[in-house]
Amino acid sequence: MKTKVENINRNIYDIKNKDNYEFKMEKGLSKKIVEEISKQKGDPDWMREIRLKALETYEKLELPTWGPDLSALKMDNIATYVKPKTNLNSSWEDVPEDIKNTFDKLGIPEAEKKSLAGVGAQYDSEVVYHSMKKELLEQGVIYTDMETAVREYPEIVKEHFMKCVPINDHKFVALHAAVWSGGSFVYVPKGVKLDIPLQSYFRLNSPESGQFEHTLIIVDEGASLHFIEGCSAPKYNKVNLHAGCVELYVKDGAYLRYSTIENWSKNMMNLNTKKAIVGKDAQIDWVTGSFGSRVSMLYPMSILNGDNAKTEYTGITFAGKGQNLDTGFKVIHNGKNTSALVNSKSISKDGGSCTYRALVRVNDRAKGAKCSVSCESLMLDDISRSDTIPVNDIRTDEVTFSHEAKIGKISDKEIFYLMSRGLSEEDAKAMIVRGFAYPISKELPVEYAVEMNNLINLELEGSIG
Amino acid sequence: MSIKVNETPVRTSRNFSINNIKLDFDIPDQIGSFENIECEAFNESKTRSLATDAKSYIAKDLDFKSPISENVKTKKITYGNGKLLEENVFKKANSKIRIETEKEEIKIKYEFDDENLELVNQIEIIGNKDANIIIEYESRTENPCFHNGIIKTIAKKDCKLNIAIVNLLNDKSVNFEAIENELYENSKVKYTIIDLGGKTSISNYYSNILGEKADNDLKTIYLGKDNEIKDLNYIAELRGKNSKIDIDVQGALDGNCKKNFKGTIDFKKGCKKAKGNENEFCLLLSDKAKSIALPMLLCTEDDVEGNHSTASGKVDAKSLFYIMSRGLSYKEAVKLIVKSNFNKIIERIKDNEVKEEILKEINRRLN
Amino acid sequence: MNKLLEIKDLHVNVGEKEILKGLNLTINKGETHVIMGPNGAGKSTLANVVLNNPEYKKTKGTVEFEGKDISNLATNKIAKKGIFMSFQSPQEIPGISTMNFLKVAKNKVTGKPVRIFEFKKEVQEYMEELNVNSKLIDRNLNVGFSGGEKKKNEILQMLVLNPKLAILDETDSGLDVDAVRTVSKGINLYKSNENSVLIITHNMKILSELKVDYVHVLVDGKIVKKGTAELVKDIEKNGFTKYKQIDK
Known part of the structure; x- marks a missing residue:
């Protein structure tokens, strides 16, 4: 039996709106469907070609032979595109009542007033609200939905889209590239430092559907940004799919902090991909809390290309009943004197399963690299599961590398x-x-x-x- | 022929290329005989007249003229080095030894020479009573040697076993070793693996720690150079209450050598209050050496303590400076540091002659 | 008589081993008791078992507090009844600040909401008395504290929670002279006619600044001698040897 407290609180995330869409794509995946999405979204030719090529790649690639069981996911039962009954708005007043209410209860407009420099809100497949403080606009900061970016900044998007995360990275990246919709685009010009965060919130309301938002962030030389991503969905009995993609470019001397609170409902297959390319003297910090989803496979990756590039990863995963959360962090050291600090924690209870799966690779060019990893797993009962599967691949001698992991119960x-x-x-x-x-x-x-x-x-x- | 060996118990992303190791290698089709096996008791003990005594009881099962003990079972092992190599042992073994321990201290030495270049062997150790066993593979030839073996150890209730495997094959050899243990109540198995020889050395170690308070302690040293490949796949499954596993691996890599260390501690349901520790440290002596480690902790029981740590790096500059200030050359200083890391593990071997051989081989390999 | 704690014929096992072997002890309101004894006599076991630490198994006997059997109460319920234990090695709890913890504990023990402003003031006053580094209160509970800081933090908690009976398990061990004096000061600050203290120690220093009513010698799981403060001097001079023999 669940307590009353839980029922009351959970409600915030569990408000189900009527599946009230303007257009819902027929379920499944085919060339026809991908072409239809492309048409609906008014893609330029180059984007349509990327989608079709990605679909071919998707069909060729196999499901992973490792990690959680994905057999419950039947692509034939997933609608890849659901357009809500509204266009993009820049005022909450214009957002339809039922959608606005959802975001109100999640506290988004309130947070926007109090502590954010800009907000984007996506509902099913489309961004329904986007707004940013005027001062930032004047400084040349761009914060908009991905579709607008494709239209208005095609050169920048072309140069970066699916370049940090290659389409053939794995099957669900290919799927994403074929059917992507929504997401945020951020460009912070050279030297501009944002002292309060931007936030995008992703809400999936429609049952048996997928969300495939694309986030592309470029923090130019010497600039700095804190970006927050939140996600949630009401619980349905049928499987939903999230296969988003996040591409981050942190140029020389820049700083990006990327925070995520993931609270998808427990019928969600969360197969998400996030990567960052980090330049000279630049830094990316990841802060991740994973609470939701039935299955999660998520391993943010920092590619430290520039000399002295840095990354920190701070993550917590909490798996309860029926959840299999396979998360972790990957870092590639390419530049000299690059450094990584990893701090991961997990909690398993009620039969939930947490896996920390990770990669540290120090390539032979990365002289003077430093990497320190610490993993702690807490088991709250004896029916749950906790695994630590870290690969440490060291290819140079001038390196200081250490990895520590602990597993146990509360003392x-x-x-x-x-x-x-x-x-x-x-x-x-x-x-x-x-x-x-x-x-x-x-x-x-x-x-x-x-x-x-x-x-x-x-x-x-x-x-x- | 390309073979895949040493699969990890749990797979991870293929891109990490550590789930198994692919080797271009032909398993020899024709296995000749292997005659150079010496068995002797190695410790001077007052109560027993040794050489004869040890031989006499091994002789129960081992007759050197027909060196195949019929009592050694060909039962599939749980992990091992893959199907092909396992079949190779079961079908073509040219040495099978079964030891039922009775407070013995035995050394079995396989000496490879030009007449004896291929050894495919099986050793079964049934631990009834406490025993000290050293198994040594040594090349007395410059020609490539091939060794493929399975060692199965059963430690019965309260039995204490101290087993050392010493690989001193030459630099052209290929070495495959699959070890499987079963530990019953209150037994203690101390395993020491000295993995020095071979251009390719693949070892699989699996311990099934079944009994309450059963305790397995595994310590390994490896030393790779040139283009050698070392692949170590260690798996411990804890099932008994209050059972224990302790894995400590110390290594050094020179030249273009590549080493994979895969260590898994798996806390199985029911192993309340079990403890597992795993520690791997790899000294990198060259900027071309590759050290890959996958130290896994798998856990389905809450009341346990699991720890692992791995580290890699160069020889500590401060120590080097200190030692060189006392008049040693750079090379000598490095040797000293490597040996000091290895020393505690080598000390576990209770036979001075073998210890000498090991130290000699380390010196040779570090030159 | 104002009987506070009464222990009768208490037998306690740790694992398979019997540590307490028929211990009797009565503490009345207003009294200061000292338990001394050699290493391994069962002193810490006594403290832990009064608080019903599940690692210690009572096999026989009773523990009563204010006339009620508390031997099977959960530890927090015992704390709520007004028994405090100062730990020999206090646990480090990461992620919770000492101040927050004090607030939560005060709220739990009293069952009343804590008025933050006044509470903070009270805590600060005690900290000054105990000469505690003011930054300590914002650090995580006991994490990275020195030995002395941990023990002072225990005494601080005792003062803040103001129990009816405080059991101090070797609070003085490992402390330098000044720190021992601070601990004594804390005990004197706390002590009144309305409450009692049980000091477990094998060190005489801490007792010099305290008014001790009774001294018990604990050897091999039993109280073998009960006396007044005079007994301390005897032990100081002659050690525990002769008491060990009494037992035999």
């Missing part, structure tokens, strides 16, 4: 100590788990940290109630 001694101060066993465990997650939640903006703590409480109460 009885810690519980006793807290109980001796008056906390019940449940409170003590919750406090220890929150403390365990703290290094990640402290990296998130306040509202998200609160949301993450609520999610943790929710999950724990679920197991206690």
Whole structure:
């Protein structure tokens, strides 16, 4: 039995709107469907060609022979394109009532007023709202939906689209490139530093459908940006698919912080791909909280091409009943004196399964590279599962590399100590788990940290109630 | 022919190219006989007259004129080096030895020479009573040697075994070794693997730790140079309550050598209060050497403690400087540091003669 | 009589081994008791078992607090009844600040909401008394604290939570002279006619600045001698040897 508290809170994410679309593509995948999407979106020829080529690649590639079971995913049952009954708006007033209500309850317009420099909101396959503070516009910052970018900045998009993540990277990247729709495009000009974040929120409402948004961010030389991505969906009994793609270009001397709170519903197959190419003296930091989805396969990757490039990854994964969350981080050291700091935590409970799957590759050019990885996994009961599968591939001697991993349960001694101060066993465990997650939640903006703590409480109460 | 060997128990992305190792290698079709096997008791003990004693009881199963013990089972092993090599052992073995331990200290030495270039062997160790066993492979020839073997160890209740495998094959040789252990209640198996020889050396080690308080401790050193390939695939499955595994691997790589270390500790359902530790450290002596490690922890039980750590890097500059300030050359200093990393593991071998041989081989390989 | 804690014929196992072998102890309101004994006598076991640490198994006997059996209560319920234990090696809990933890604990023990402003002031006053580094309160609970800081933090928690009975498990061990003095100061600050202290130690230093009512000698799981503060001097001079023999 779930507790009342959980039911009330979960509602925020579980509001199901009527599947009220203007156009929903027939289910399945074929050349005809891809051409139809391309037509609906008014693609230029070059983009249509990319889609069709990607479809061919998709058909050639095999499903992964490793990781979670994907057999529940039947592409024949997925509608790849669902257009909501609205166009892109720049004022919340113009967004249709039911869609606006959803985002209101998720707190997006409120956060926009309080703490964000710009917001994008996607509902099913299309971005329904995009807006940015005027000052940024004046500084030359571009923040818009991907379709507008394809129309208005074709040269930049052509140069970068599916270049950081090659179409043949894996089957679901190819699928993405064939049917992509929506997503955000950001360009921060040289030297421009944004001190408050931009945020895109992705909501998938339509059952048996897929979301394939494309995020392309270019932070030009010496510029800096914090980008936040949030996602959620109401729960259905049938499988939904998310195969987004995030391409990040962090040019010389630039800084990008990319934060994600992923809270898809537990019928979601989340097969997402994120990569960043990092230039000289540049830095990318990833902060990731993964709570939702039935199956997740997500391994953000930093490619440190420039000398002295840096990356940090701070991630937490929390798998409960029926969830198989296979996440991790990949880093390729190409430049000299590049450095990576990885801190991953996972919590498994109620039969949930967490896997940390990762790659560290230090190529022979990367003299003086430094990489330090720490993984901690917490098992909250004996029916759950936690695996750590890190590949460390070191091809040069001038390297300082270390990897540490720990697996175990909450220590009885810690519980006793807290109980001796008056906390019940449940409170003590919750406090220890929150403390365990703290290094990640402290990296998130306040509202998200609160949301993450609520999610943790929710999950724990679920197991206690 | 291209063969794939040493599959990991859990696959990961193919792009990481570590799920198995592909070798271009023809398994010899015709296996001759292998005559140069020495068995001796190695420790001076007061209560037993050794040479004769050890031989006499091994002789229960081993007759050198027909060196195939009929009692050695050809039962499929769980992991191993793949089907082809396993069949090669089961069909073509030219040496099969079965040891039922009775407080013995035995050294089995396989000496390769121009008449004995291929060894396909099976060793079965049934641990009834505590024992110390050293198994050594050594080349006394410059010609390429081939070794493909399976060692199966069963440690019965309360039995303590101390087993060392010493690979001193020459630089042209190919070495395959598959080890499989079963550990029952309160048994303790100390395994030491000295993996020095061979242009290709592939080893698979699987421990099924079944019994309550069963304890397996595995320590390995490897040393690769030139274009050599080392592939180590170690798997420990903990099933018994309060059971334990400790894996410590120390290595050094020179030249263009490539090493894959795959270490898996799998906490199976029911292994309450089990502990697993895995540590791998690889010293890189050249900027062309490749060190790949996949230290896996798999866990389906909550009340356990699992830790792993891996590290790679150059010889510590401060230590080098310190040692060189005492008059040693760079090369000598590096040798000293490598040996100091290896020393604790070599010390586990209870036979001075073998220890000497190992140190000599390390010196030779580091030149 | 204002009986606070009463332990009767207590037998306790850790694992397979019996550590306490029929221990009796009564502490009344307002009293300061000291338990001394050689290493391994069962001193820490006594503290842990009063708080019902699940690692310690009672096989016989009773533990009563204010006339009620508490031997099967959950640890937090015992804390709520007013028993505090200062740990010999306090646990490090990452991710929660010491201040936050104090607030939560105060709220749990009293069952009342904590008024933050006043509470912070109170905590700060105690910290000054104990000469605690003011930054400590914002750091994660015990994480990276020095030995002395951890012990002072235990005494701080005792003062803030203000229990009826405080059990100090070797709070003085491993501390330098000044820190021991601070701990004594904390105990004196806490102590009143309304509450009691049980000090577990094998060190005499801490006792010099305290008014001790009773001293018990614990050897091999049993109290073998009960006396007044005078007993400390005897032990200081002659050690535990003769008490070990009493037992035999």
